[in-house]
Amino acid sequence: MQIVLIGSGNVAFHLAKAFTEAQIPISQIFGRNTTELQKISEQFSIPFSAKTLAEADLYIISVSDSSIAEVSALIKNENALVAHTSGSVSREALSGNYRKSVFYPLQTFSKSKNLDYSKIPFFIDAENENDEEILKNLASKISKNVMLANDEKRKYIHLTAVFACNFVNHLYARAKEISDSQGIPFDYFLPLIDETTQKIHELEPKLAQTGPAIRNDEKVLKLHESLLTDEEKLKIYKTLNESIKKMYH
Incomplete structure (x- = not known):
């Protein structure tokens, strides 16, 4: 499965770190902040771009809540599964004709702080059971605590x-x-x-x-x-x- 992370902030950094430690390949990290993208790229050996969004099976968007709609509109692959990482925003905030979902880690993130990812609860929401299983299986490679949670519960x-x-x-x-x-x-x-x-x-x-x-x-x-x-x-x-x-x- 080809995975692209979108964002260069604290959540994106820690997802890149967690995926790397769990030996989950990331095809690209994409965003607007070239300086921060380059730091993540160099630390975890992940290709980055601030211009061209790579094709992927799964896009995980880790940006501010107010930017989710704008950023998600950049994804044109209708066969892709797209997840944001917000706890307070509906999956319907994603703007596109793809499969919409949520991949929400319940933790406070700072780039300078090491975390035990296995203890972080991950809350999953998707449009169908198959996509729920894809995200649950992915999160389970990082965390021992993975659950389903719809918009209202989140x-x-x-x-x-x-x-x-x-x-x-x-x-x-x-x-x-x-x-x-x-x-x-x-x-x-x-x-x-x-x-x-x-x-x-x-x-x-x-x-x-x-x-x-x-x-x-x-x-x-x-x-x-x-x-x-x-x-x-x-x-x-x-x-x-x-x-x-x-x-x-």
């Missing part, structure tokens, strides 16, 4: 991921701003972050909650509020504490 998977990953990471960034403002190395908090993350492997998140809000410790809450001179951080602090109180009291 929307909620992606929403949950935003809460569990993007929001949490934003709080880390805000926390670092506070520690930096007081000359406190953020490294001090890494064991706490690691333990908090590890704990929910063993406990339901609701059962793992600690802190002044669950104890309804108004004295500590008011102290913290008095320290937050930044209105944005104060708003976040109050909103999250109110949410915790409503869950437990």
